[in-house]
Amino acid sequence: MSLGTILTAAADDRKRVVVYAPGDEGTDLADALATRNLDVYRREIPALSADAFVVIRDGSGFRGAVSLTDLLAFLAPPIRRPTELDDLDPAYRAIYELLDNTVFVSLDRRQLLATSRELEERAWRLGRGRLHVGFQSSAAFEAQADLYREMANATRIDIHVYVPPEGDTTHLDDAPLTVHAIDGELERYWFILFDDEGTGAQNCALVAEQQSADRYRGVWTYDPELVEVAFAAIE
Known part of the structure; x- marks a missing residue:
């Protein structure tokens, strides 16, 4: 495998991000993920039903879900992966694991x-x-x-x-x-x-x-x- 085929394989592993949020909350997530090889969709939910959250899927199906607040905090630069994921709060660990290897x-x-x-x-x-x-x-x-x-x-x-x-x-x-x-x-x-x-x-x-x-x-x-x-x- 060449370096070029590594990029192609990573690009083929395209993930789909679905934001469930009331009103216009979460509309800035697409901009935050603009450099990534991701499809971002929004689904509106009633304002009183729950906090906004994000579901991530790939070709294998459901990969996980995190709160919109946690995901936006993670995407605020600089993005640095910690040495030990096990030391993280479970929500942040899920974000790193879900978005690892995503093509920019x-x-x-x-x-x-x-x-x-x-x-x-x-x-x-x-x-x-x-x-x-x-x-x-x-x-x-x-x-x-x-x-x-x-x-x-x-x-x-x-x-x-x-x-x-x-x-x-x-x-x-x-x-x-x-x-x-x-x-x-x-x-x-x-x-x-x-x-x-x-x-x-x-x-x-x-x-x-x-x-x-x-x-x-x-x-x-x-x-x-x-x-x-x-x-x-x-x-």
């Missing part, structure tokens, strides 16, 4: 950088495992080179960076990490993959494909199986 259909470079930092911080905190990072340009790599040098020197993480052939990596020759020259399909993707080489609880991945000058589509996931598939696609 349009994000800009700034938003992707913020997501990348969250995944890098997760690896840094653990201090071991393997981290593979792909750069679409030599300039992008050079902006991050010192970070990966420091991480390689300060942790036991097996770090691999994938850089276009024209990138100058000689200043990393003495750093305890592996540099790969890439071309062909991999050059199309921004990716960061982390495997904790333990229980898999810390595994995470981001794979994004550039669509225009500053727009990307892709997926980030904390599913150990999908992370393993992403590693297999680049090795």
